[in-house]
Amino acid sequence: MTAQLEYPGVQDDNALLSIQGLWKVFGPKAQRVPRRPELASLDRAALYSQTGCTAAVRDLSFDVAPGEVFVVMGLSGSGKSTLVRCLTRLIEPTAGSLIFEGEDLRAADEKRLRALRRSKFSMVFQHFGLLPHRKVIDNVSYGLEIRGESKPDRRRRAQEVIDLVGLAGNENLYPEQLSGGMQQRVGLARALANDPDVLLFDEPFSALDPLIRREMQTEVVRLHREVGKTMVFITHDLSEALKLGDRILLMRDGAAVQFGTGDELVGAPADDYVREFVRDVQRADVLTLRWIVREPRPEEPLDGPELGPDVLVREATRLVLESDRPVKVVSNGTLLGVIGDEEILAVVAPPHKKPV
């Protein structure tokens, strides 16, 4: 059995954020590029040489569901930052539609956009963007101050989110007295203080040491579990995308290469580009039994142990290898198939190519 090969970017009517045919083209007479198919279809180099334009975002359509962590991943220059800035019109899209909570964002005037950015969206940046002359608590409550909330309310809310992100005790320090990881916790607390509907992260952990980075990823997973906010998370790091993303959009040269869950990207890469991207992933940590289950052979006993299809291969390895009977994969009482040593070993210990 194979899982769904193509995962549609567009999901359902209950989307929080719905993007259709979004383009951002930089350069002279940018509007003509999405309008004219003979220009829209040119690759990056040809488009630039014929028009002097770069399509940083190319005809993207996808929905973000409420409560989802939607990860946008791609190499440097693939258009991630431009895309996330287009979502709140910090960068003006060249074409396409943006619907947020049923409202047409492209029709919103400046005043409405400012109000939305203040109350509905919060951004967390790579370089923290903290105010150096303000203490932690005042950095965290800054957005609430702009919103005109009273001092006691600001303090209460700021303290709440400071506790939530593990910064208690540091309220009166200045940003320069904190490590990079702690500063980014302040960035997180500031973003959460506003109680936004969507948190937008633009490579927030790229400047951090690997260990601290992993710690912060775990922190985001925990915060998401606790506060359940919708998140759009930009990263160039595949392991970060796999750790955080409910769904992942992989971009290349401004366009979508593949939408999918982590296991779909790893288990059914859409093309050689994606395959190369995911090549070094520990597949057993990402693929579930759903990806390796097979039909039982006629002579095989069907009284082995049972597991569900969403169990990770890594988690099932020991049981399968120790069992003298094939493990049954069962979903809601229905037998989907079986798994034996062969299927497990193909993922856990794939045969290495001989050196030439």
Ligand SMILES: Nc1ncnc2c1ncn2[C@@H]1O[C@H](COP(=O)(O)OP(=O)(O)OP(=O)(O)O)[C@@H](O)[C@H]1O
């Ligand atoms: N203001 C601009 N004018 C012209 N071209 C731009 C502008 N901003 C971005 N670009 C181009 O658009 C493309 C996408 O850039 P973008 O910064 O969105 O990519 P990215 O994936 O976020 O990369 P990085 O991780 O390096 O920031 C790049 O080719 C970039 O050079």
